[in-house]
Amino acid sequence: MRHVFSVRIGPVGFRVGSTWRTPIEQLEALYANYPRPEVPDFSVRLFPARPWRQFIRPSVTIGGDFMLPDALPLPLAQGLLAAEMGMNLQMALGQRRYLLLHASVVERDGKALLMSGISGAGKSTLSALLSARGWRFMGDEFALIDPETGLLHAFPRLVSLKNAAIDVVTNALPDARFGPLLAGTPKGDIRHLVPDASAVAAMDTPVPPALLLFPSYGFEADERLVPLSEVFVRLTQASTNYVALGERGFDALARLVKTVPARAIDYPDTDSAVKQIEKLWAAL
Amino acid sequence: MGGVVSDGWLLARVLRTPGNALGLDAAGWTALIAIARAEQIIGTLASRLDGLKLPGDVARILDDARASAAQGQVAALWEVEMARRALAPLGEAVVLLKGSAFAAAGLRAGEGRSIGDLDILVPRARIDAVEAALLAAGWEWVKPNPYDDAYYRQWMHELPPLIHRDRDRMIDVHHTILPLTARITPDAVSLLASSVAVGPGVRMLAPNDVIVHAAAHLFADGDLAGGMRNLWDVHCLVDQFGTTGLDQRAAHHGLAKEVARSLRLAAALYGDGAKLTPGDHVYLRRLTARDSWGRPTRQVTRLGFYVRSHWLRMPPSMLAKHLWTKWRAKPD
Amino acid sequence: MSEKGEHEGNRRPATTRRRALMLGATGAVAVVSIRPALAQTAASVAHCEIPVPDAGRAGSYVAADGSLVAPGTTGAFPGPGHPLKGEDVKNALAGGQLPGTTADQSRAYTNYIRKLQSGTSGFTCFASLQMPRG
Amino acid sequence: MAEPLFRMARAEALRIVHLDSFVAVFHRSSGLTHLLAAPAPEIMATLGEAGLTRVALAEKLVADFDLEDLDDAALAERLDELVACGLVAAA
Numbered sequence: 024m025r026h027v028f029s030v031r032i033g034p035v036g037f038r039v040g041s042t043w044r045t046p047i048e049q050l051e052a053l054y055a056n057y058p059r060p061e062v063p064d065f066s067v068r069l070f071p072a073r074p075w076r077q078f079i080r081p082s083v084t085i086g087g088d089f090m091l092p093d094a095l096p097l098p099l100a101q102g103l104l105a106a107e108m109g110m111n112l113q114m115a116l117g118q119r120r121y122l123l124l125h126a127s128v129v130e131r132d133g134k135a136l137l138m139s140g141i142s143g144a145g146k147s148t149l150s151a152l153l154s155a156r157g158w159r160f161m162g163d164e165f166a167l168i169d170p171e172t173g174l175l176h177a178f179p180r181l182v183s184l185k186n187a188a189i190d191v192v193t194n195a196l197p198d199a200r201f202g203p204l205l206a207g208t209p210k211g212d213i214r215h216l217v218p219d220a221s222a223v224a225a226m227d228t229p230v231p232p233a234l235l236l237f238p239s240y241g242f243e244a245d246e247r248l249v250p251l252s253e254v255f256v257r258l259t260q261a262s263t264n265y266v267a268l269g270e271r272g273f274d275a276l277a278r279l280v281k282t283v284p285a286r287a288i289d290y291p292d293t294d295s296a297v298k299q300i301e302k303l304w305a306a307l
Numbered sequence: 308m309g310g311v312v313s314d315g316w317l318l319a320r321v322l323r324t325p326g327n328a329l330g331l332d333a334a335g336w337t338a339l340i341a342i343a344r345a346e347q348i349i350g351t352l353a354s355r356l357d358g359l360k361l362p363g364d365v366a367r368i369l370d371d372a373r374a375s376a377a378q379g380q381v382a383a384l385w386e387v388e389m390a391r392r393a394l395a396p397l398g399e400a401v402v403l404l405k406g407s408a409f410a411a412a413g414l415r416a417g418e419g420r421s422i423g424d425l426d427i428l429v430p431r432a433r434i435d436a437v438e439a440a441l442l443a444a445g446w447e448w449v450k451p452n453p454y455d456d457a458y459y460r461q462w463m464h465e466l467p468p469l470i471h472r473d474r475d476r477m478i479d480v481h482h483t484i485l486p487l488t489a490r491i492t493p494d495a496v497s498l499l500a501s502s503v504a505v506g507p508g509v510r511m512l513a514p515n516d517v518i519v520h521a522a523a524h525l526f527a528d529g530d531l532a533g534g535m536r537n538l539w540d541v542h543c544l545v546d547q548f549g550t551t552g553l554d555q556r557a558a559h560h561g562l563a564k565e566v567a568r569s570l571r572l573a574a575a576l577y578g579d580g581a582k583l584t585p586g587d588h589v590y591l592r593r594l595t596a597r598d599s600w601g602r603p604t605r606q607v608t609r610l611g612f613y614v615r616s617h618w619l620r621m622p623p624s625m626l627a628k629h630l631w632t633k634w635r636a637k638p639d
Numbered sequence: 640m641s642e643k644g645e646h647e648g649n650r651r652p653a654t655t656r657r658r659a660l661m662l663g664a665t666g667a668v669a670v671v672s673i674r675p676a677l678a679q680t681a682a683s684v685a686h687c688e689i690p691v692p693d694a695g696r697a698g699s700y701v702a703a704d705g706s707l708v709a710p711g712t713t714g715a716f717p718g719p720g721h722p723l724k725g726e727d728v729k730n731a732l733a734g735g736q737l738p739g740t741t742a743d744q745s746r747a748y749t750n751y752i753r754k755l756q757s758g759t760s761g762f763t764c765f766a767s768l769q770m771p772r773g
Numbered sequence: 774m775a776e777p778l779f780r781m782a783r784a785e786a787l788r789i790v791h792l793d794s795f796v797a798v799f800h801r802s803s804g805l806t807h808l809l810a811a812p813a814p815e816i817m818a819t820l821g822e823a824g825l826t827r828v829a830l831a832e833k834l835v836a837d838f839d840l841e842d843l844d845d846a847a848l849a850e851r852l853d854e855l856v857a858c859g860l861v862a863a864a
Contacts (some may be wrong), residue, residue: 024600036364038337040600062336062364066600088344088601091766093732095705095753108756116766119371141760143695209706209754252795252808259673259806263763266675266804269378270788273799273806277790378804385803389859445857449726473672473857474805662812662847669813670854671795673806 024068029059033167033178033226034120036060037113039106041069042077046102053103053181053202053217065089065117067109072096085109089116101205104213107181114165114178115263121167121176122268122275125261128161128175129153134233135175136304137166137283139261145240145296148188151216152297155195160222161230170271173278174229179222181215189214191293233307235285236300242289244299249285313338314604315535315595318346319576322539325355336365338599345601346535347421350376354419376419380410383422386476387411390425391508393444397436400510402428402502404481404520408511409540416543420536424468424477428512430499431482438466438480446471446478484520493523493560514548515556522569523562530613534594535576541569542577687764688722691748694760703743705750716744722761728752729768777863779852780824781817787860803859816851817860824864827852 024040026047031037037060041047046069068086071077082096083105089112097105114123126139127150136158138146147163154160161177168175181202184192189212193201202215237249237257249257258276259265265272286303290296317339321328331339343349353369353376361369383406391401404426409417429437446469448456459467465481483495498520502510512520518541525537550570557566572590574581583591593612596605603609692699692707699707700715708715723737728749731737737745755762788799795808809817812834819825819833830852831843855861 060364062333062340062362062368064364064368066337066341068600068602086602088341093753093765093768095750111756119375120367141693141695143693207706210756210759251792252797255792255795255797256671256673256808266673266806267375267378269374269381269804270799270801271374273788273797277797280792281790381802381804385805385859388802392859392862473674475674662844662851668854669810669851670858670860671808671810672858673808 024070028054029063030054031058031060031063032110032180033162034176035065035114035118035167035178036063037065037067037110038063039067039069039109041102041106042071043069043081043083043099043102045099046083046106049103049202050106053200053215056220056223065110065113067106067113069102069105069109085112087113089113095209097208101208103202103215104205104208107183107215110180111164118165118167118264119267121169122272123262123264124166124168124258125164125263126166127163128166128177129158130161130177130230131158131304133230135161135166135230136234136236136300137175137232138236138238139166139258140238143240144238145188145290145293146238147182147184148191148293149238149296149300151182151184151188151192152195152293153300154219154222155192156297156301159225160218161226168232168275168279169229170268170275172229173231173275173282175232176229177222177226179218179226181217184214184216186211192216232279232283234304235279235283236303237285237287238296239287239289240296242291244291244295245289246286246299246303249287251280251285254285255280313342313599315342315346315597318342318348318352318535318597319595322348322352322355323577325359328356328361329359333362334599336362340365340368341599341601342597345597345603347533348536348539350379350419350421351536351539352419373419376421379421380417382476383407383425384410386425386471386474386478387509389444389471389474390427390441390478393440393446394437395508397433397440399429399433399437399440400502400504400508402499403505403509403511404428404484405524405540408505408517411509412505412511414543415547416540420540424479426479426481428481428484428495428499428502431495434466434480434482441469441478441480445473449477484523491523491561493519493562497559514544515550515553516560518544518548518550518553518569519557519560519562519566522557522565523560525569526565530609531590531593538569538573538576538594542573545570545573545578687725687768689725689728689752689755689761689764690722691718691751691761701747701751703747703750705747705752705754707751716747719748723748723752725764725768728765732768776826776828778824778826779820779830779856779861779863781820781822782860782862783822798860800860805858807858807860812851813855813860816848816855820861 024042026041026044027038028047028050029036029038039047039050066088069083070086072082072084076082081099083099083102084096085094085105085108087109091112124139126137127146129136129150138149140146150160150163160179161175162179163182164180165178166175167178199219200217205213235254255276258280265276288299290299321339340349343352349372353372356369357373387401387403387407394401403411406417406420406422407425409420410422449468449470456467459465465479468477468479470477484493484498485491498512498516501513501516503513505511521537521541525531525534553566554563557563568587571581571583571587575583575591592605593608596603596609598604691701696707698710700710700712700717702708702712702715719740727737731745731749736742737748740748752761752765755765782800782802786801790797795810796814798807798809800807819837820830825833831845831848834840835843852861856863
């Protein structure tokens with residue numbers, strides 16, 4: 024591939040190859056203070072669906088070790104998003120070392136808080152806002168649990184902020200670095216936040232999980248205990264590799280479910296959510 | 308050897324002589340892993356390299372691949388067991404084909420091998436009873452469109468694929484090893500009669516027939532997709548069982564040429580080499596057409612084999628009808 | 640079914656009198672098997688479903704290019720009202736048409752699906768449809 | 774043909790974790806996880822690895838659990854579920 028970029032995010036190395044220079048330059052700038060892997064775990068490729076689409080209405084097809092042949096290409100202006108989607112896709116389809124849960128993770132006092140939910144539950148936004156309040160950012164998309172130790176490994180890729188969350192987080196973190204505004208993507212407007220230097224510096228330090236939250240946005244503030252069996256089933260469905268890990272996945276999940284308290288929280292706005300979360304954390 | 312070649316030959320040389328990998332630099336390893344993933348043979352590679360002193364990143368990637376393949380085999384063998392349970396009341400043994408047979412019998416060809424669908428061979432006269440028993444045990448039609456369904460039933464060597472409603476796993480029920488449209492008709496009755504037991508209620512083809520099937524699959528039923536893995540199977544089978552009686556057996560099934568070629572290609576890729584024909588070189592060019600990102604290369608060669616595969620499967624008039632129907636189904 | 644263990648229990652030796660056993664009604668379920676969120680080896684086409692649009696954006700219309708737009712937008716379609724079946728989507732992606740839709744509507748829905756990303760409901764179904772098998 | 778025996782999967786092939794009213798069971802032979810609610814665990818325990826016929830199972834459940842009578846249709850459904858998921862095999 025013409026243009027190549029490599030990066031290690033937490034314990035996972037990627038190489039991204041691209042027909043175009045722009046997405047690689049953006050990645051290099053945004054991931055400037057991350058280390059490089061020796062041999063990457065996964066390869067991502069950004070290329071035109073047809074040769075002429077390199078130049079005429081250029082559109083980016085996402086490929087790699089693991090790929091979805093029918094996925095729609097993105098316009099070149101969204102090449103950075105394509106790269107991030109490609110890296111996520113490798114994790115979702117190919118990760119076999121860690122139990123992977125769709126969750127954002129932040130750390131305080133050497134313990135991790137996991138927030139699991141579908142897209143739109145606010146897990147990226149909440150993790151970014153908590154990082155502005157002294158929590159260590161460990162990841163906004165995937166929680167990686169080592170089946171051998173039960174510890175959570177950080178995967179602090181760029182934080183993907185969508186629509187209204189862009190302004191909320193820009194106001195909360197006025198000194199942070201952001202990527203370009205990507206307007207009109209499949210998920211609306213997207214802007215990437217660069218995790219702060221401390222998140223990257225500490226990314227090789229795994230921590231034990233201490234609290235598991237299932238946030239829901241758009242309701243009166245409320246919280247409830249989640250029964251163990253419901254936590255178990257929800258997390259199997261929040262994981263893309265639970266079944267593929269076999270007994271190691273079962274052990275890791277059973278340990279998490281049995282030892283870490285879980286709450287569902289409803290929140291009407293992010294200020295309220297942050298208060299609810301920090302109150303629950305203090306009561307641990 | 309890092310950086311010198313990065314096409315399918317890189318993979319072949321390491322599979323043949325694992326020690327060859329020790330000279331790879333980071334770029335060489337990266338290419339090797341990408342190519343092995345693209346050929347769906349990374350688990351085999353990982354088990355070949357097990358025990359060697361590897362760079363840390365590589366060791367972790369291959370450990371994961373090994374664990375993943377092992378878990379894949381558990382799931383594949385469970386499908387075998389559930390099919391056995393479903394067919395036991397019929398008094399019909401499950402005769403395994405391809406990957407699940409190698410895993411069930413503990414063959415070298417099965418070590419680290421990825422296994423997809425469950426492929427079984429049943430007597431043609433029993434196919435309706437087998438179909439009914441599988442439907443009763445939770446398998447369902449994938450619900451293809453009526454044209455595909457009729458096509459399968461009339462012309463193919465298998466039932467339309469079934470998927471299990473709870474386990475999301477597919478089973479292909481074959482009554483011979485080549486489509487009825489192919490110009491070659493292997494002796495399916497004899498395949499079943501010569502099958503060997505690998506466990507209670509579970510059988511597989513005799514070793515020579517397994518090699519014949521691999522060759523049939525590679526040359527008469529496909530466009531060489533997955534060919535590197537298929538020939539690795541052949542290489543391991545020959546290594547483990549030898550070739551005594553293979554020529555006669557291949558001739559009996561009408562596949563002498565194909566079997567001879569697959570032996571030469573397997574030897575060229577993974578063994579001690581062979582005296583190759585000019586045609587063999589074209590095959591090898593197609594088989595190893597990957598770049599250091601695992602991308603398919605040599606598009607013209609690939610296209611030639613794709614067209615050829617359809618040609619081999621169907622008489623020309625049927626091919627035209629098939630392509631016409633497929634074309635009409637396109638949206639634009 | 641019986642839950643009368645208490646007052647009739649003295650007919651049995653204490654060691655075997657554990658607790659009343661509910662057999663459940665016919666039609667009830669006592670075994671829930673965890674399905675892979677993402678099928679790894681087989682095209683999981685028979686049962687998975689894709690909501691269009693996903694629950695977080697329910698009510699939006701689907702434009703021709705698959706993007707979600709305000710309800711009532713000209714040229715866009717309301718969601719189908721029920722989740723789409725994996726097998727139907729697979730057929731549509733292969734050039735067929737979703738049942739009960741017009742050609743344009745079907746194409747808008749499949750374009751929406753082709754834009755799905757990890758974490759959005761329906762993505763794992765879409766991904767499963769396309770996993771290589773071998 | 775003799776009445777089939779229904780046998781629980783080998784105990785060493787099962788990893789069992791009690792949650793709330795459910796039991797999570799990992800079945801090593803299949804690599805699958807099942808959540809069981811009553812009476813599935815009780816039926817498995819009653820069958821044991823030695824196995825019982827349908828009739829013997831019903832009799833033993835009545836005896837062990839103080840059942841006055843037993844809904845045969847419901848029991849048959851529960852047993853079928855366990856057979857379908859592979860935790861119980863008929864032989």
